[in-house]
Amino acid sequence: METIGEGDDVLLYLDKKRTYLVRVEAGKQFHTHKGYVELGDLIGKPYGSPLVSSLAVRFHALKPLVRDRILKTDRRTQILYEKDIGYLMLQLGVGSGNRVVEAGTGSGALTIALADAVRPDGMVYSYEINPSFQNVASGNVERAGLMQYVELKEGDVTTGIDEEDVDAVVLDMATPWKVVDHAHAALTGGGVFVSFSPTIEQVMKTVSAIKGLPFVDVETVELILRKITVAENKTRPQTQMLGHSGYITTARKVLGLTNLAL
Ligand SMILES: C[S@@+](CC[C@H](N)C(=O)[O-])C[C@H]1O[C@@H](n2cnc3c(N)ncnc32)[C@H](O)[C@@H]1O
Incomplete structure (x- = not known):
């Protein structure tokens, strides 16, 4: 299974209307209205993995498609x-x-x-x-x-x-x-x-x-x-x-x- 590396882009998916294209870096936080996530936590995880925000909201890290x-x-x-x-x-x-x-x-x-x-x-x-x-x-x-x-x-x-x-x-x-x-x-x-x-x-x-x-x-x-x-x-x-x-x-x-x- 392909895993996420330092410097890779992921599409953070909350729901159909709330998605964020972000670059994964160790130590980098990404802030949303649903709390912040630690992007570095994704390193070494497979695409599709969940990422839970500081407000306990679950995002998923999808591999970005061309679309x-x-x-x-x-x-x-x-x-x-x-x-x-x-x-x-x-x-x-x-x-x-x-x-x-x-x-x-x-x-x-x-x-x-x-x-x-x-x-x-x-x-x-x-x-x-x-x-x-x-x-x-x-x-x-x-x-x-x-x-x-x-x-x-x-x-x-x-x-x-x-x-x-x-x-x-x-x-x-x-x-x-x-x-x-x-x-x-x-x-x-x-x-x-x-x-x-x-x-x-x-x-x-x-x-x-x-x-x-x-x-x-x-x-x-x-x-x-x-x-x-x-x-x-x-x-x-x-x-x-x-x-x-x-x-x-x-x-x-x-x-x-x-x-x-x-
Ligand atoms: C609707 S936009 C193209 C959008 C593009 N297909 C996309 O998906 O992002 C039309 C573009 O054509 C450019 N354009 C218009 N006439 C042109 C010409 N004679 N030579 C080169 N570019 C031109 C405009 O400046 C504009 O940026």
Whole structure:
């Protein structure tokens, strides 16, 4: 069984709404409204172990998943959430050893998922126009221990993509249609282009740009996630839900001309 070591991150779990991503260090206390815990007590214990606070409240030390790291990112921008990231990752088909271009980096939430997928031999090249957002993303990626798989690039991706022969290009930015031709040039044959956009207008302009280039398998989807309350005689969808996040458009580069039947 994997045990917790000095310097490891754990997700301290009290309940669904109260979780804390903390670094374990000998002699370090972590204070909550339920009392403080001695993080050093976790050293040598397996993940999942309980940790009892000074007020006798029981926490559990979980091994942080990529989704925990995404949800705990320090944020200066809207971020992508697991509902969209999960689907988007499958569409992109990225895996170990792949080279992926991303824009904009934003707070680096998607960057973390991409970096985790391409390690240990791949690389994420992530473009961001706003240096202060890039700074925050850098902290988030660093905290996740994934910086060696990410090159953060400051600049306007609508002016071009430096990389060639990449496996995938993924966009979450205001003007994706201005990047479609650069993405096509940067992709390897069969490489995947994915764009996330909150509005239909962005999607229409992006798909129009895609249709002017040798891409096939073009598709736009919206994902709706409903959480279910499970309790005796009350099992049903929750009354409150996230109504809209965005649309995901996918296309695959082909070599030579297409008949644009797509
Ligand atoms: C919604 S945020 C991306 C959030 C990111 N996917 C995440 O999960 O944290 C959009 C980002 O795109 C950046 N951006 C907008 N236009 C850009 C451009 N032309 N080149 C590079 N970045 C751009 C913005 O500054 C912003 O940080």
